[in-house]
Amino acid sequence: MRRAWWDIDNREIPEFLHEDELNALLEAAKRCSKRDYLILALMGRCGLRVSEVCGKYALRPCDIDVRRRVLRIRGKGDKVREVPVPEDLLEDLLAYIREEGFGPMVPIFQLTDRAVRKMVKRYARLAGIEDPDRVHPHMLRHTYATQIVIKGGVEMIPLVKKLLGHKNIQTTLVYAKIITMVEEETLKKLGLL
Numbered sequence: 001m002r003r004a005w006w007d008i009d010n011r012e013i014p015e016f017l018h019e020d021e022l023n024a025l026l027e028a029a030k031r032c033s034k035r036d037y038l039i040l041a042l043m044g045r046c047g048l049r050v051s052e053v054c055g056k057y058a059l060r061p062c063d064i065d066v067r068r069r070v071l072r073i074r075g076k077g078d079k080v081r082e083v084p085v086p087e088d089l090l091e092d093l094l095a096y097i098r099e100e101g102f103g104p105m106v107p108i109f110q111l112t113d114r115a116v117r118k119m120v121k122r123y124a125r126l127a128g129i130e131d132p133d134r135v136h137p138h139m140l141r142h143t144y145a146t147q148i149v150i151k152g153g154v155e156m157i158p159l160v161k162k163l164l165g166h167k168n169i170q171t172t173l174v175y176a177k178i179i180t181m182v183e184e185e186t187l188k189k190l191g192l193l
Contacts (some may be wrong), residue, residue, distance in 0.1 A: 015139050
């Protein structure tokens with residue numbers, strides 16, 4: 001029997017940073033390195049995978065549609081999707097490209113997965129995030145998806161699927177569980193649970 005798209009399986013809720021933690025992480029990176037800030041911001045504010053920022057499918061200047069403020073992302077299975085980029089992040093990214101003099105087909109960032117993992121942990125420590133060793137690059141992608149669902153509700157699940165480039169809605173449904181968790185936290189804070 002097929003399940004409806006809103007039927008949530010029993011997978012665990014992905015670990016994510018709260019909005020203030022993400023902001024602290026990005027601020028810590030911005031104080032130290034424009035490159036590092038941009039890498040972390042592309043993962044945390046656009047939901048990109050490490051491989052889409054600086055790995056196998058690394059972002060190139062030709063992947064940026066400035067007029068429409070979207071990134072054309074080549075991801076898993078060589079699928080292409082478009083992801084909106086916040087205006088301030090786009091401006092910072094374009095300034096960095098100009099400063100570094102990248103050609104249109106040259107990857108903007110060329111780091112290994114391991115280097116990015118170390119970078120994330122370093123800035124998590126600098127940002128004062130509790131238990132910084134638990135913070136990893138994919139957590140930033142989870143944070144992006146989580147923020148959309150928290151702010152927009154469960155109706156955002158199909159949009160999150162599209163933005164993350166998930167093939168199957170079941171992969172994205174795990175974020176629906178976050179709504180219940182946030183509601184419970186809110187009720188506890190209000191003393192209603």
